[in-house]
Amino acid sequence: MARVLVVGAGLAGLSAAIDASANGHHVVVLERTKTVGGKGTSQNKEGFSLTYGPHLLDKKGPLWQLCRRLSKRKPASSSIRLDKIEILGHGIIRPRGNISKVIENRRALKSKDTAYHVVRGASFLSSWDSNNTSRIDALSKSKLLVSNEGWIGLVGRIAAALDEIGVLIECGVKVESLHDYGVKLKNGKRIEADVVILACGLNGARKLLTDAYPIRTTETLANPSRTTASIIEVGLDSKPLRDRQAIIDTENSTAVIDYVGIQSILSTNGSHLSAITVGGLTGDVGETRFSSSEERLQFLENFLDSQAGGWREHIVTDLRQEKIAIHEYCDNEIDGFAFCDVGIILAGAWVKSDYILADAAVHSGRTAGKNIGKAQH
Numbered sequence: 001m002a003r004v005l006v007v008g009a010g011l012a013g014l015s016a017a018i019d020a021s022a023n024g025h026h027v028v029v030l031e032r033t034k035t036v037g038g039k040g041t042s043q044n045k046e047g048f049s050l051t052y053g054p055h056l057l058d059k060k061g062p063l064w065q066l067c068r069r070l071s072k073r074k075p076a077s078s079s080i081r082l083d084k085i086e087i088l089g090h091g092i093i094r095p096r097g098n099i100s101k102v103i104e105n106r107r108a109l110k111s112k113d114t115a116y117h118v119v120r121g122a123s124f125l126s127s128w129d130s131n132n133t134s135r136i137d138a139l140s141k142s143k144l145l146v147s148n149e150g151w152i153g154l155v156g157r158i159a160a161a162l163d164e165i166g167v168l169i170e171c172g173v174k175v176e177s178l179h180d181y182g183v184k185l186k187n188g189k190r191i192e193a194d195v196v197i198l199a200c201g202l203n204g205a206r207k208l209l210t211d212a213y214p215i216r217t218t219e220t221l222a223n224p225s226r227t228t229a230s231i232i233e234v235g236l237d238s239k240p241l242r243d244r245q246a247i248i249d250t251e252n253s254t255a256v257i258d259y260v261g262i263q264s265i266l267s268t269n270g271s272h273l274s275a276i277t278v279g280g281l282t283g284d285v286g287e288t289r290f291s292s293s294e295e296r297l298q299f300l301e302n303f304l305d306s307q308a309g310g311w312r313e314h315i316v317t318d319l320r321q322e323k324i325a326i327h328e329y330c331d332n333e334i335d336g337f338a339f340c341d342v343g344i345i346l347a348g349a350w351v352k353s354d355y356i357l358a359d360a361a362v363h364s365g366r367t368a369g370k371n372i373g374k375a376q377h
Ligand SMILES: Cc1cc2nc3c(=O)[nH]c(=O)nc-3n(C[C@H](O)[C@H](O)[C@H](O)COP(=O)(O)OP(=O)(O)OC[C@H]3O[C@@H](n4cnc5c(N)ncnc54)[C@H](O)[C@@H]3O)c2cc1C
Pocket: 007, 008, 009, 010, 011, 012, 013, 030, 031, 032, 033, 036, 037, 038, 039, 040, 052, 053, 054, 055, 056, 057, 128, 173, 174, 175, 176, 199, 200, 201, 204, 229, 231, 276, 324, 325, 326, 347, 348, 349, 350, 356, 357, 358, 359, 361
């Protein structure tokens, strides 16, 4: 049995803790903020569960599968429907009563060829500009879901399972540095561990590793870069999207979804809009379109003005974020076990995986937790 310390209680850290504990190790999770879930956190305000931007799940992906396996009661979900998604300049993906367009779009989606407008739209909505073919398939087969209990409901299921098996999650504890077989906290306290799993985001992991192993880190985690997004989450007492569940502007990597439209059990006469615009700032991968994150958020507000007319007059509650990292990369693919000879395993959406986004975070976390022996001396 190894003493395992997990740094970060996002999806990667929580998933790592589940598997490490299931394999008989003694696990403690340290989280710098007051809540678990990382970017998967949501907050309940005025009856709306506000998240950091729209979050869609692949029914076949590791996150959904883990939540199903951990819960006696299957998590409730609803799938986003092609006949209710509009791509600006193209129309509804599966328009009712227009058989030739339905067939044309179905063929295009099957080809995954991004020369087709409809494929670019589906790709953006399902993976936020990652162009992931399995997520396009999930959307095409009505297996791209929203969680009816909010993203935090899924995180809560993982956290509850950890609580049941006695894994301690300490929130409000920031890891400041690594030392031989353990970590040092902000308050100066040292904690010993046989294996440390760094599940604290690419930047967080890179900072801790650079202090301890500067040359090796520069070589292994070379040229980190990221794509950021601006988001607006807003609970309304009106339904400005009418019967559409999502509207996508592919040219500007922007979209809005209505959670209530997708899962009508939430409320009958309001909407929960979640809008996002991805990239376009200096430092983001791709072309620069905005001079600042304020300007990008303003662009998103204008997009809502044009597509969800009157939304500003019907706000019940809202949450805005000018800049949040949505994709993190390095020049090279990062092997989660690149530092295992010094007792460290890496986990997160940025670690090499067959999956993307939250699924990559869960998959890399579970892989770390299952393979503690590789880093144990
Ligand atoms: C706007 C937006 C939309 C998204 N949409 C989707 C989607 O539709 N579908 C999907 O699958 N995924 C989506 N994602 C991606 C998904 O949310 C993330 O990939 C996933 O939550 C990342 O999990 P993680 O555990 O790797 O990292 P994080 O969630 O970043 O967790 C890292 C944790 O480590 C903690 N930490 C950092 N440093 C320290 C330290 N020194 N000491 C202690 N703790 C520390 C942080 O506080 C944080 O809680 C989206 C992300 C964003 C931002």
